[in-house]
Amino acid sequence: MTTAVPTVVSGSFLTLHYRLTGPDGADVVNTFHDKPATLTIGSGELSPALEARLMGLEEGTRTVMELPAGEAFGPHNPEMVQKVAMTLMRELGDPDETWRVGDVVRFPTPDNKSSFAGVVRELGGNDWILFDFNHPLAGQPVTFEVQLIGVL
Numbered sequence: 001m002t003t004a005v006p007t008v009v010s011g012s013f014l015t016l017h018y019r020l021t022g023p024d025g026a027d028v029v030n031t032f033h034d035k036p037a038t039l040t041i042g043s044g045e046l047s048p049a050l051e052a053r054l055m056g057l058e059e060g061t062r063t064v065m066e067l068p069a070g071e072a073f074g075p076h077n078p079e080m081v082q083k084v085a086m087t088l089m090r091e092l093g094d095p096d097e098t099w100r101v102g103d104v105v106r107f108p109t110p111d112n113k114s115s116f117a118g119v120v121r122e123l124g125g126n127d128w129i130l131f132d133f134n135h136p137l138a139g140q141p142v143t144f145e146v147q148l149i150g151v152l
Helices: 048-054 086-092
Strands: 013-021 027-030 037-040 062-067 081-085 104-108 115-124 128-132 142-151
Touching (some): 048 062, 048 142, 081 115, 086 128
Antiparallel strands (some): 013 037, 062 142, 081 128
Protein backbone atom coordinates (compact mmCIF):
# COMPACT_ATOMS: atom_id res chain seq x y z
CA MET A 1 0.00 0.00 0.00
CA THR A 2 1.36 3.43 -0.95
CA THR A 3 0.42 6.60 0.82
CA ALA A 4 -0.05 9.86 -0.99
CA VAL A 5 2.64 12.49 -0.54
CA PRO A 6 1.16 15.48 1.31
CA THR A 7 0.49 18.40 -1.04
CA VAL A 8 0.09 22.10 -0.24
CA VAL A 9 -3.55 23.25 -0.21
CA SER A 10 -5.33 26.19 1.40
CA GLY A 11 -5.01 25.87 5.17
CA SER A 12 -1.91 23.64 5.02
CA PHE A 13 0.57 24.04 7.86
CA LEU A 14 4.07 24.13 6.39
CA THR A 15 7.56 23.65 7.71
CA LEU A 16 9.94 25.00 5.10
CA HIS A 17 13.12 26.76 4.27
CA TYR A 18 12.77 29.69 1.92
CA ARG A 19 14.85 32.41 0.40
CA LEU A 20 13.51 35.56 -1.19
CA THR A 21 15.80 37.78 -3.23
CA GLY A 22 15.20 41.03 -5.05
CA PRO A 23 16.39 41.97 -8.53
CA ASP A 24 19.95 42.55 -7.26
CA GLY A 25 20.14 38.95 -5.97
CA ALA A 26 20.58 40.06 -2.35
CA ASP A 27 18.68 38.09 0.30
CA VAL A 28 15.58 39.76 1.68
CA VAL A 29 14.76 36.64 3.73
CA ASN A 30 16.80 33.45 3.97
CA THR A 31 16.01 30.66 6.45
CA PHE A 32 18.35 28.06 4.90
CA HIS A 33 21.12 28.85 7.39
CA ASP A 34 18.85 28.88 10.44
CA LYS A 35 15.79 27.10 11.76
CA PRO A 36 13.09 26.42 9.16
CA ALA A 37 10.01 28.63 9.07
CA THR A 38 6.51 27.45 9.93
CA LEU A 39 3.41 29.04 8.50
CA THR A 40 -0.17 28.38 7.52
CA ILE A 41 -1.31 28.91 3.93
CA GLY A 42 -4.02 31.57 3.91
CA SER A 43 -2.96 33.29 7.14
CA GLY A 44 -1.23 36.20 5.38
CA GLU A 45 2.28 35.36 6.57
CA LEU A 46 3.40 35.36 2.92
CA SER A 47 2.04 37.52 0.13
CA PRO A 48 -0.91 35.93 -1.72
CA ALA A 49 1.24 35.59 -4.87
CA LEU A 50 3.94 33.66 -3.00
CA GLU A 51 1.31 31.44 -1.35
CA ALA A 52 -0.24 30.78 -4.77
CA ARG A 53 3.14 29.57 -6.05
CA LEU A 54 3.28 27.01 -3.19
CA MET A 55 -0.15 25.53 -3.92
CA GLY A 56 0.04 21.99 -5.27
CA LEU A 57 3.70 21.45 -4.35
CA GLU A 58 4.47 18.13 -2.65
CA GLU A 59 6.28 17.66 0.64
CA GLY A 60 10.01 17.28 -0.05
CA THR A 61 9.96 19.62 -3.06
CA ARG A 62 12.86 22.00 -3.50
CA THR A 63 12.40 24.55 -6.26
CA VAL A 64 13.34 28.04 -7.39
CA MET A 65 10.65 30.30 -8.86
CA GLU A 66 11.16 33.55 -10.73
CA LEU A 67 8.28 36.02 -10.23
CA PRO A 68 8.06 38.86 -12.74
CA ALA A 69 8.06 42.53 -11.72
CA GLY A 70 5.05 43.38 -9.57
CA GLU A 71 3.68 39.84 -9.12
CA ALA A 72 4.99 39.09 -5.64
CA PHE A 73 4.20 42.42 -3.94
CA GLY A 74 2.11 44.30 -6.50
CA PRO A 75 3.04 47.24 -8.66
CA HIS A 76 4.76 50.30 -7.23
CA ASN A 77 1.91 52.72 -6.45
CA PRO A 78 2.91 56.40 -6.81
CA GLU A 79 0.00 57.39 -4.51
CA MET A 80 1.80 55.60 -1.66
CA VAL A 81 4.71 58.06 -1.90
CA GLN A 82 3.70 60.93 0.37
CA LYS A 83 5.09 63.94 2.16
CA VAL A 84 4.66 63.95 5.94
CA ALA A 85 4.91 67.25 7.76
CA MET A 86 7.85 67.55 10.12
CA THR A 87 5.45 68.85 12.80
CA LEU A 88 3.55 65.52 12.65
CA MET A 89 6.83 63.56 12.79
CA ARG A 90 7.79 65.47 15.96
CA GLU A 91 4.34 64.76 17.50
CA LEU A 92 4.56 61.03 16.74
CA GLY A 93 8.10 60.44 17.97
CA ASP A 94 11.13 61.87 19.63
CA PRO A 95 11.19 65.64 18.93
CA ASP A 96 15.00 65.53 18.61
CA GLU A 97 15.18 62.57 16.22
CA THR A 98 16.89 62.98 12.88
CA TRP A 99 16.26 60.97 9.71
CA ARG A 100 18.32 60.07 6.67
CA VAL A 101 17.36 58.93 3.19
CA GLY A 102 16.91 55.16 3.31
CA ASP A 103 15.75 55.03 6.95
CA VAL A 104 12.72 52.84 7.64
CA VAL A 105 10.24 54.53 9.98
CA ARG A 106 7.32 52.76 11.68
CA PHE A 107 3.98 54.56 12.03
CA PRO A 108 1.04 53.50 14.22
CA THR A 109 -2.23 52.57 12.54
CA PRO A 110 -5.18 54.83 13.45
CA ASP A 111 -6.41 52.26 16.01
CA ASN A 112 -2.90 51.99 17.55
CA LYS A 113 -3.13 48.17 17.37
CA SER A 114 -0.57 47.75 14.63
CA SER A 115 1.95 49.68 12.60
CA PHE A 116 3.16 50.18 9.05
CA ALA A 117 6.49 51.27 7.66
CA GLY A 118 7.70 53.89 5.25
CA VAL A 119 11.13 54.44 3.72
CA VAL A 120 12.57 57.97 3.75
CA ARG A 121 13.11 58.98 0.10
CA GLU A 122 13.75 62.73 0.44
CA LEU A 123 14.20 65.32 3.19
CA GLY A 124 12.50 68.69 2.84
CA GLY A 125 14.57 70.57 5.38
CA ASN A 126 12.58 71.41 8.51
CA ASP A 127 9.24 71.23 6.65
CA TRP A 128 8.60 67.65 5.46
CA ILE A 129 9.91 64.15 4.75
CA LEU A 130 8.97 62.22 1.61
CA PHE A 131 8.07 58.61 2.48
CA ASP A 132 7.50 55.61 0.24
CA PHE A 133 4.89 53.37 1.90
CA ASN A 134 5.03 50.70 -0.84
CA HIS A 135 6.51 47.31 0.00
CA PRO A 136 10.26 47.62 -0.74
CA LEU A 137 9.90 44.97 -3.48
CA ALA A 138 6.72 46.42 -5.03
CA GLY A 139 7.12 46.55 -8.80
CA GLN A 140 10.29 44.44 -8.63
CA PRO A 141 11.01 40.94 -9.93
CA VAL A 142 11.84 38.48 -7.15
CA THR A 143 13.29 34.99 -6.85
CA PHE A 144 11.58 32.61 -4.40
CA GLU A 145 13.51 29.47 -3.43
CA VAL A 146 11.62 26.90 -1.37
CA GLN A 147 12.36 23.58 0.31
CA LEU A 148 9.16 22.01 1.69
CA ILE A 149 10.17 19.96 4.73
CA GLY A 150 6.70 19.14 6.01
CA VAL A 151 3.09 19.63 4.91
CA LEU A 152 0.21 19.02 7.33
